[in-house]
Amino acid sequence: MTALDAPTDEVLARRAQAGETAALGLLLARHQAPMRAVALSLLGYGPDAEDAVQDAALTALRRIGDVRDPAAVGAWLRAVVRNSCRMRLRSRRETPGLDGLDHLHAPGYGPANPSYLGHPERVVDEHAMRDWIWDALEQLPESLRLVLMLRHFSGITAYQDIARACGIPVGTVRSRLNQARAKLAQVLLTTAAQVHDDASRLTEASRQEAEVTLEGARRGRQPGEILELWPAETELVGVLSTPGERCHPIPAMRRNREKGITQHLRHVVASRTVTIWEMDVTNPDGIADPCPPTLAWLMHRRDGRVTTLRVVFPEPQR
Structure with missing residues (x-):
């Protein structure tokens, strides 16, 4: 009442x-x-x-x-x-x-x-x-x-x-x-x-950053404004990191490029300190160790810069 x-x-x-x-x-x-x-x-x-x-x-x-x-x-x-x-x-x-x-x-x-x-x-x-x-x-x-x-x-x-x-x-x-x-x-x-x-501005800025980052990965060279967001202290964590070693994400991007693996942005979720980029993946024909068809970049940030990147491979939905 x-x-x-x-x-x-x-x-x-x-x-x-x-x-x-x-x-x-x-x-x-x-x-x-x-x-x-x-x-x-x-x-x-x-x-x-x-x-x-x-x-x-x-x-x-x-x-x-x-x-x-x-x-x-x-x-x-x-x-x-x-x-x-x-x-x-x-x-x-x-x-x-x-x-x-x-x-x-x-x-x-x-x-x-x-x-x-x-x-x-x-x-x-x-x-x-x-x-x-x-x-x-x-x-x-x-x-x-x-x-x-x-x-x-x-x-x-x-x-x-x-x-x-x-x-x-x-x-x-x-x-x-x-x-x-x-x-x-x-x-x-x-x-x-x-x-x-206006939350859409943050999401759109993150989307543009993702597109430039992926294009830089395809070309094998990231522009200066992107490298600024991935400082030396940025750490790759999770399944793609090397146990016992501190790994930076940029070499991992380079290795994927050398294998011919490409990623295509599908969806962006962004807050001020957490960013999620969801990707569709294309593998070259005959690759020995293909990447799963979808993945997500889960990034923690401080002052806009990435502190950690964890690449997540969701289980296929049944």
Whole structure:
């Protein structure tokens, strides 16, 4: 029940669809209890129910523009939670991510609907809520921000792949995601009415940097402005590094070029201190040790410069 002078769900939903972040924050706070009740009824008490509620809240941030009946936004939110729970019950492999959340949308969402954009990330890019979400993400501790970026904004969504990307056990991935979602929800509610930076500028700058870096790798020579971002102290870590030795990423790029392996940028996820470049890989015919068809560069940065690079090879989705 809401106070007599409080705006109705319909009013808040329409304001949220117009880009008013405070209105969406109020909607999520108002419907948090019934959303949790739906999750508990389907999944019982435990972390899965909380995960489903937080996933639904993030979905609402991306999909609020697709609600066709603003007066029924409460029912829509509960349906999002219900779908999230059913997906968890149907599959043992936990791979929702952004691509896996395509099923969480309003009725009528699809190519025939003018609001359909083909990929969830584009909904974030086109929606006024994008800057609010990314400003909130920037306020999380880096360890929590990283798992959330991987899980919800990249193609590295399986818990096992996130664990390898972060160098932590799978159980730690789950606990960090639970903490990250809870903290993100708190930050979103407290920052809804603030002015937010344009997140698309950071992503576009990172995309351009990636393209120049890949072109430099193909030519065998990086331009000076790129070399500035890969100082001598930059370290290659993970499966491509040499055990017991400190490795710089540039020689590894050179070795791939000599083998004839090329990488093509597919997707960019960027915050101020963490950058993810997802790649498609082309191997030359007859290569003895081909590279997997997809990989991701996971970079930690300080003042724009790369401090560590970990190349991640996600398991193929089944």
